[in-house]
Amino acid sequence: MSISQEAKLSLLGWSFRGAGVSVRERVAFTADEIREALTKLSSGGVISEGVIVSTCHRSEIYSFVADDGARTALTRFVSEWRGLDQAELEGSSFYRSGGDAARHLFRVAAGLDSLALGESEVLGQVRQALSLARESGTTRAVMHRLFESAVAAGKRVRTETEISRHPLSVSSIGFELARKVFGDFSRHRVLVIGAGETGSLFARHAVEAGVREPVIVNRTLSRAQELASGIRGRAVPWESLAGEVPQADVVVSATSSPGHVVTRPAVEAAMRERRGRPMMFLDLAVPRDIAPDVSEVYNVYSYSIDDLEEVAKENRARRAREVPLAEKIVEEELETYLAWLGNLSVVPTVIQWRNHLDHLRDLELERAPAAERERLKGQLDAFSSRILFEPMKRLKGEGDAARKLDRVEAVRHLFDLDKE
């Protein structure tokens, strides 16, 4: 890393917090576009290192930039590349630099800046962003360390807190409940009634959860077949519903039927056939598909959409309670990273500072009579050593990593060391 990079980490981003979907969808990058953009930014001299994180909720450009006009330069680049209005882009963007930019990345990786607090997908997306940047040749040691540290912070947050533990989506909660009745899903059967949007989502989730060959029942068989073929499920005609219910351990219903699709007598008959083995009904429909009194049948667990949404609400509160601990972990990891960066930066800055004063001394000596130079050199050296002694001591002794980085940046700015 060149010295000029250390205080110039910059972040330009558009996230769901400040940019509407109409902006986000236009600044979103595919993997190929990320490679292309990074190559252009790097070859055009806008950035010396860079990583682009792009998800459906955010597009963020992390870079080490050569001058102070990073925000304008990067916005102009995106504007020209995408053919978008620069003022509009600038108005909906946010900009961070130095430790604040690093902190933002760590919080993103930890899921603390996500729409669904603590979501896990973003950690993989941050890792993927680093991987794409490496392929494009736009990362070196410091950027790499920054992203690796952010991923480590994200992992720690998920391991040491419960921020990702409690599911938020209705389908995940349904499966969480089913898992607490049946345990391992691979040995159990799931029946999905209704091949609409909700039913399809649930069926796909079931396959991801390890269910083998979920059975899909729909009034229009072709729709059930279409869904089943995509998830290696089995479609059965509506008329077979009564025969399928006793075979299923978990029945998920999401139809637009005005009346009950599954009634208590049908469930009692099914339980007799099952010799009392437990059954679970997840009713995602409004109006309800499963008769409410089904839950009174022995060993039957039945949940309505309201039950599941109530759990989602509780889980959101549970995740929120983990935020202080997660923030603490983020700060610890950030401090470790900044300490590493600070140690990397202080020594070369001090050497440059000393060289800068030596250069000024030499300029003065050139104007002095030759006979006086040796004596004057000694005096000027002693003078500059006295001037440098206290600031260098304070710079090296600063314990707070972020403050140390800020002070290094201040010295570099005040003495114009980057110019040298």
Added chain:
Amino acid sequence: MDSHVLGWVAVGLYAAAEAYTILSLIRSRLPALPGPILIGAGLVFQFVDLEVRARAMHSVPYKTIGGSMSLFGWMLGLSYLALLFRHRERAVGPFLIPFVILFSTLGLLLPQAAPQARPDTRGAMFALHVTFAILGYAAFTFSFVLSLLYLIQNRQLRKVKTGLLFSRLPALESIGGMIRTSVSIGLTVLGASVVLGVIWAERVWGTLPDAKLGAAILTLAVYGFLLWKDRRGWVGERVALLSILGFALILFSYTFVNFYFSAEHAFK
């Protein structure tokens, strides 16, 4: 070895196992192995302690209240390991291991002095009868605790309470399987104990005892009925309740029947 240093080392290892299993519930990525290793090491130390007592008494150490409690604690530890290896469900550890600690500690604190041994209670058959009975009761103790856990988890599912306990307790099917295993073990060894006891009593006393035998047979009948119904679809809450009833019968047999209706067969 009067100080039972090895016994206390065993209790310390059980306590460490308890702490580790609690920690591994909080941090699910911790390896599972240290828990059973600590229990296994505790069992070895406690066995040596029991062996020392047995040599001093010239008998399996069930003739003192302290010895029998220690033996019971050791059997609980053994049953716990058996359940763990059969079901691979470490989430029940924090709820079962305290019983191992409790009875093993009582075994070290309660009186150790043996009463005068009755001459008729010598011999391998009597020793096996008592040892099997203690192992059977240990297994039934766990089926009782597991049944309570089943009812708690079942209630949480019914009330849609998805808090800390809900997330930490295993699935109902898993707890049900463990109840089945512990009842099967208990039924087998207690059945063997009753058979051995009857043979021994006929041979030594020339007659069949007594109210305590009746209570033991009733206990076997309850647990046998439980397993039979379990296989015929009574899975779930009712099985858990029946298991609790069975355990209540054991307590009744150990206390009321033991002290008031069983003069010859009393354990005091």
